[in-house]
Amino acid sequence: MPHVSGRTGLTSGIAILLAMLCHSALSAAAADVPADVARYLAGLPVAAAGPLRDLTAGGVWQDHSRRLGEAWSGFDRRLLSKLRTFAMNQLVDRRHTALYFFSGPDFAYAQALFPEASTYVLAGLEPADTFPAADPAKLGELTLSRVRTSFETFFDFGVFVTVNMRGSRFAGVPELLAVQLALTGNAIDDVAFVAVEAGGHETSYSPAAGTAHGIRITFHDSAGVSKRLYYFSVDLSDATIAPSGFLEFCRGLGPADVLLKNASFLLHENSFSTVRKFLLEDAASIVQDDSGIPIRYFDGAAWSLRLFGAYRPPPESFSRYGQPELIDFEKRHPPEALDFPAGYYWWIRGSHLEIAVNKSRSAPPVR
Numbered sequence: 001m002p003h004v005s006g007r008t009g010l011t012s013g014i015a016i017l018l019a020m021l022c023h024s025a026l027s028a029a030a031a032d033v034p035a036d037v038a039r040y041l042a043g044l045p046v047a048a049a050g051p052l053r054d055l056t057a058g059g060v061w062q063d064h065s066r067r068l069g070e071a072w073s074g075f076d077r078r079l080l081s082k083l084r085t086f087a088m089n090q091l092v093d094r095r096h097t098a099l100y101f102f103s104g105p106d107f108a109y110a111q112a113l114f115p116e117a118s119t120y121v122l123a124g125l126e127p128a129d130t131f132p133a134a135d136p137a138k139l140g141e142l143t144l145s146r147v148r149t150s151f152e153t154f155f156d157f158g159v160f161v162t163v164n165m166r167g168s169r170f171a172g173v174p175e176l177l178a179v180q181l182a183l184t185g186n187a188i189d190d191v192a193f194v195a196v197e198a199g200g201h202e203t204s205y206s207p208a209a210g211t212a213h214g215i216r217i218t219f220h221d222s223a224g225v226s227k228r229l230y231y232f233s234v235d236l237s238d239a240t241i242a243p244s245g246f247l248e249f250c251r252g253l254g255p256a257d258v259l260l261k262n263a264s265f266l267l268h269e270n271s272f273s274t275v276r277k278f279l280l281e282d283a284a285s286i287v288q289d290d291s292g293i294p295i296r297y298f299d300g301a302a303w304s305l306r307l308f309g310a311y312r313p314p315p316e317s318f319s320r321y322g323q324p325e326l327i328d329f330e331k332r333h334p335p336e337a338l339d340f341p342a343g344y345y346w347w348i349r350g351s352h353l354e355i356a357v358n359k360s361r362s363a364p365p366v367r
Helices: 006-041 059-090 107-113 141-157 173-183 238-244 246-251 270-282 316-321 324-332
Strands: 097-101 119-124 187-196 202-204 212-220 226-233 256-260 283-288 303-309 352-358
Touching: 006 141, 006 173, 006 187, 059 107, 059 141, 097 107, 097 270, 107 119, 107 173, 107 256, 141 173, 173 187, 173 212, 173 226, 187 226, 187 246, 238 246, 238 270, 246 270, 270 283, 303 324
Parallel strands: 097 119, 097 256, 119 226, 256 283
Antiparallel strands: 187 202, 187 212, 212 226, 283 352, 303 352
16 A cells, blocks of 8 residues: 555545455455355345345245245255265265266266265366356346256256257256256355366367366355366367367366266267276276266276166167176176166166276375
């Protein structure tokens, strides 16, 4: 602060101090805006002095809050609570990084299975290049309706349908991530749009920054622990993944726990061999249904494998991806019980999960 003297100096000093305090308060309010948007979209109470407070007094938002809250409570009771119990009992050596490829905007599964992770990386084809502003004029009934519509297949079948995410009736990836963060007891601290350069270096997003780009959400959980959620819009096929730097970025985060589900059996294809090779070499553990990496790629000398539920050959649209090797392995290693639906068979009978643990990964688990 510059030197001042006398009455004029005192007045100027007070003015400067007040300006600094005002700037600090405005900065704090601005930082809280994404958290308030998330709570508003999730049907949860918003800041009393925030710009969205008046909107929550109306019948449209209150109806949204009731409907979304009831649907989420049922989903948590039927599935997420069981996922958390499964993780607690079966995933005892979890790492600080969780990777979830072919995920779409599905944060809830990843957090339920890997709650101790400090960094989550999701990847899909859907874009994530905007985050809604706390503008009452733009967050009305249509936006709330899009949020509920987007969650319908997720609540019913545990998956966001890719083709739906491109329609005008559906909310965008950032909105859906924000809602899940709020509903799982997290609070957003910061939102940034990022990209990955060749070599795996994170950079600010620009159209020329890289082929893997998306959003980074910094948040804290109910215990106040700071965490990061990345969602990248990236084509994981061999033709584009190698030059993107995305896998180098993931490798730089250290040994990770991996989730693969409802992955359209893409990792069965030769055109996704680069991602498959990366996961088999770098993952500490993989939790997957049968649409993930085929069992024939898991070398028994390098991986331990446990089965849960009952494997059934894929439904008709994916019938060419049946795994006779998995049927044979199941006969020799009877699977353990599974009390929640998983994979493309959205009922318990026929649901199937695998836990593969990389024997060579010596990085210490989260404690």
